[in-house]
Amino acid sequence: MNASPASQPVAVLLSGRGSNLGKLIERSRDPAQGYQVALVLSDNPDAPGLTLARDLGIAHRALAAGRTTDRAAYDLRLAAALDECAPSLVVLAGFMRILSAEFIDRYAGRILNIHPSLLPAYPGLHTHRRALAAGDRVHGATVHFVTAELDGGPRIVQARVPVLPDDDEPTLAARVLAREHEIYPLAVSWYAHGRLRCRGDRAWLDGVALEGPVAYDAPAAARSD
Numbered sequence: 007m008n009a010s011p012a013s014q015p016v017a018v019l020l021s022g023r024g025s026n027l028g029k030l031i032e033r034s035r036d037p038a039q040g041y042q043v044a045l046v047l048s049d050n051p052d053a054p055g056l057t058l059a060r061d062l063g064i065a066h067r068a069l070a071a072g073r074t075t076d077r078a079a080y081d082l083r084l085a086a087a088l089d090e091c092a093p094s095l096v097v098l099a100g101f102m103r104i105l106s107a108e109f110i111d112r113y114a115g116r117i118l119n120i121h122p123s124l125l126p127a128y129p130g131l132h133t134h135r136r137a138l139a140a141g142d143r144v145h146g147a148t149v150h151f152v153t154a155e156l157d158g159g160p161r162i163v164q165a166r167v168p169v170l171p172d173d174d175e176p177t178l179a180a181r182v183l184a185r186e187h188e189i190y191p192l193a194v195s196w197y198a199h200g201r202l203r204c205r206g207d208r209a210w211l212d213g214v215a216l217e218g219p220v221a222y223d224a225p226a227a228a229r230s231d
Contacts, residue, residue, distance in 0.1 A: 049071045
């Protein structure tokens with residue numbers, strides 16, 4: 007896949023299946039999106055996302071981390087691999103390692119993550135289980151800039167979904183994932199076009215500091231709720 011001259015190179019870090027990776031690549035095929043997935047890296051040599059990248063002709067590499075691997079040492083290897091493609095943006099798509107402060111500083115304002123909750127609610131793991139246990143009627147996903155605070159960086163865009171009376175973790179997770187597939191490429195495209203930036207502890211969109219995340223309303227044709 008050849009990027010157009012205007013496309014911004016994006017690197018994706020993942021540990022698993024690469025569901026969001028697939029959608030990012032799919033959307034990038036439209037030149038109007040302004041970005042191209044240039045590299046996929048994984049800490050898991052068996053990650054299905056690496057196979058997906060291979061099948062779609064995207065440069066990819068596994069950087070396995072043993073149980074005793076020092077985090078800072080691993081992150082130096084990761085940064086060296088990233089810098090070979092000089093990405094404009096680093097996108098986390100189910101990357102299960104906690105990044106060191108040094109790594110985050112190196113790419114400050116250039117790392118995005120998507121989290122399956124309406125942050126600041128439910129940072130960390132098992133978000134769908136926690137939302138169900140709390141009796142929430144609304145759940146969703148958030149794209150945010152990555153900082154040293156786990157899932158605590160400036161929020162960019164959120165998509166909400168209803169929690170239905172008969173939901174369990176898998177059904178709720180599937181409904182949230184469908185929205186992830188819409189808002190993540192959107193945020194990446196905003197960044198690629200220079201519309202989205204991180205300054206200080208705020209996300210800025212079109213030159214305006216966001217007081218809170220943009221509320222995403224799915225196009226009617228994409229709604230499944």
